[in-house]
Amino acid sequence: MLNMKKNILFLSLILLLSIASGSCKRISNKNETKEVILASFTVLADIISNVAKDDFIVRSITKPGVEVHGYQPTPSDLVNASSAFVFIDNGFGFELWAEKFVSNLKVKRITVAEDLDPIFISEDFYKGKPNPHAWISPKRGILYVDILVDSLSELRPSKRTLFEENGKIYKNKLSKIDKEFSLFINNLNKDRRYLVSCEGAFSYLTNDYGLEEVYLWPVNAESQITPKRMARTISLVKEKNVPSVFCESTVSNESQMVVANETGANFGGNLFVDSLSEDSGPASSYLKMLEHNLELIKKGLF
Numbered sequence: 001m002l003n004m005k006k007n008i009l010f011l012s013l014i015l016l017l018s019i020a021s022g023s024c025k026r027i028s029n030k031n032e033t034k035e036v037i038l039a040s041f042t043v044l045a046d047i048i049s050n051v052a053k054d055d056f057i058v059r060s061i062t063k064p065g066v067e068v069h070g071y072q073p074t075p076s077d078l079v080n081a082s083s084a085f086v087f088i089d090n091g092f093g094f095e096l097w098a099e100k101f102v103s104n105l106k107v108k109r110i111t112v113a114e115d116l117d118p119i120f121i122s123e124d125f126y127k128g129k130p131n132p133h134a135w136i137s138p139k140r141g142i143l144y145v146d147i148l149v150d151s152l153s154e155l156r157p158s159k160r161t162l163f164e165e166n167g168k169i170y171k172n173k174l175s176k177i178d179k180e181f182s183l184f185i186n187n188l189n190k191d192r193r194y195l196v197s198c199e200g201a202f203s204y205l206t207n208d209y210g211l212e213e214v215y216l217w218p219v220n221a222e223s224q225i226t227p228k229r230m231a232r233t234i235s236l237v238k239e240k241n242v243p244s245v246f247c248e249s250t251v252s253n254e255s256q257m258v259v260a261n262e263t264g265a266n267f268g269g270n271l272f273v274d275s276l277s278e279d280s281g282p283a284s285s286y287l288k289m290l291e292h293n294l295e296l297i298k299k300g301l302f
């Protein structure tokens with residue numbers, strides 16, 4: 001009898017736990033329940049929201065404007081993450097914190113880079129490792145959409161048509177930006193085709209559109225400007241008569257201002273790469289970020 005009581009108690013506990021864990025995977029919103037998709041950074045979260053639209057809640061672990069590479073997740077990030085059914089990260093070593101973070105969670109995981117061809121970093125500590133910033137090229141952004149449509153459809157097959165339709169509309173918008181930028185580069189004098197930035201985050205863009213990439217440091221996680229790198233950048237900007245140099249929104253542009261002052265080049269502004277801006281800023285979505293970057297590059301190089 002005692003054993004039976006114990007068994008009933010045990011079964012009730014399991015039932016309660018399973019109800020509790022089931023309910024925290026969904027968030028109630030205006031009488032409907034929506035599943036939560038968790039992204040590692042704001043750019044990816046925005047691309048996912050354009051694929052998943054209103055049927056899901058999409059959240060980002062890192063907030064707008066935050067440096068993502070070396071981010072340290074907080075206990076509240078873990079609590080937030082536990083309500084998601086899937087964690088989506090970029091991969092290619094972008095989120096140095098992701099492995100440990102995910103090991104504490106019981107969620108499915110999609111890593112976009114597993115289906116992308118990398119461009120490798122050519123120097124320093126990260127030499128030979130994939131450059132993580134593939135989304136910076138609109139051409140690769142289109143691939144992100146395809147990968148997300150496929151992998152989300154595998155997890156939620158009943159939503160496949162919805163993901164595909166949303167993806168198609170969004171890819172058309174990306175194609176428009178892609179064509180516009182290709183046209184600009186085709187009309188740009190060959191000796192002006194240099195993109196000088198702080199982080200070497202533009203390899204996919206420069207590779208896909210035919211620009212030369214010059215940077216002060218390869219990856220933000222190692223953002224140490226050495227006298228050698230500074231001298232190399234200054235001499236190249238002078239030698240090639242590069243009209244404008246740029247930096248990125250998540251790091252200090254101090255070093256690039258030195259390059260501008262030493263060479264007489266314009267400081268062309270801050271490009272957005274690793275993180276979107278707040279809603280009031282110039283890069284509050286992935287599309288706006290690409291348009292903002294391409295506009296600054298056009299103004300700076302033409």
Ligand SMILES: [Zn+2]
Nearest residue numbers: 199201220274
């Ligand atoms: Zn970066």
